Amino acid sequence: MSESSGKRHLIEKLDKRRIRVRDIDRVFRLANHTPSSILDVGSGNGAIIGYYSEYGYETVGIEVSESAVKQASKQFPGTKFIHYDGLHFPFGDSSFDTILLNDVLEHISYDDIEQVLAEIHRVLKPNGLVYISVMNRWQLIEPxxxxxxxxxxxxxxxxxxxxxxxxxxxxxVWPYTRGRLQSLFKRHSFSFDDLTNVYVQHKFHGVNPIGNRMTSRIVRLLQRTRLIRIGYFLALKVSVLVYVARKT
Structure with missing residues (x-):
């Protein structure tokens, strides 16, 4: 890949991540949550947590890829990025009031996720909030x-x-059903709310563009045939899952 194409690819990824921030911000508002200290688990290239650092939040990203940590640190110097082993969080108890799990859980095995959720519960402040978006096993197109x-x-x-x-x-890859995800929260003493409708509404109204051509064509067909309400109901069943969980 040439240097110019590499930069273009990075910009495209950053734009997509910033679009996701709109979903996250709306979820925060609906949950009546104002973040202060934010931990992004699996921060990748840093675009999401980097956005929040630009607006004055205390931000930290942790990532298993050393190269991603180096890239993110250069791109977003206002955020501290830390390389970690994927299981043990290098923080004291009750360190953050907000934790982001954006498209991360499906990359953690069903065995390891128990340790990860225990760590999240440990480093989250009382009544702190976790934002979760995760692959739904029943998605029409595997992403x-x-x-x-x-x-x-x-x-x-x-x-x-x-x-x-x-x-x-x-x-x-370890996708989730609603039942599996909710059982995970219960085992680790989190209350939770299903806010998948936020993601679906943004997709249907063009705030967050639909990612693949087949799904986009289906939505346009439903709009033309005035079956959009049926399509919206079905989309809730097969969409990426979006939840918030609170430490109880």
Whole structure:
């Protein structure tokens, strides 16, 4: 990849991340939550937490990729980025009032997530808020491979289908159903609210552009045929899941 194309790719990723900030901000408002100290778990290139640092929030990002930490530190010097092992958070108890888990949980195994949630509960202040967006097992288009209905199949078939169709290893993705996600919160003493409707509304009204062509075409067809209400109801079932959880 050339230097110019690499920079263009980074800018495109930053723009998409900043669009997601609109979803997060609306969720904060609906939850009546004003953040002060924010931890971004799996901060990636730093665009989301970097946005909040620009507006004066105390911000920290933790990331398992050393190269991502280096890149984010250069791009967003106002945020402290820390490389960590993915399981142990390098902070004292009750360090943050807000924690972001943006498209991260599906990259943590169902076994390891128990340790991660315990750490989140530990470093979150009393009545602190966690924002979660996570891949829904029932999404029509699997977002990493773009294979329709992939995760509707039994889990044992996922990787073989990916290898056959895309030559992609799919053994390290762990999507969620609402039931699995809510059970996880309960086991770790979090109260929670389902705010997936925020994400769906932004998609339907163009605030957050729809990411793949097939889904976009379906929405446009529903709009033309005046079946948008039915489409909205169905979208709630197959959308990315968006939740807030509070430490109880």
């Amino acid at each position: 990493h491979t773009l294979i329709p209905l992939l995760t509707w199949l039994p889990r044992v078939a996922w990787n073989s289908v990916c290898m056959r169709l895309k030559k992609i290893d799919f053994s390290n």
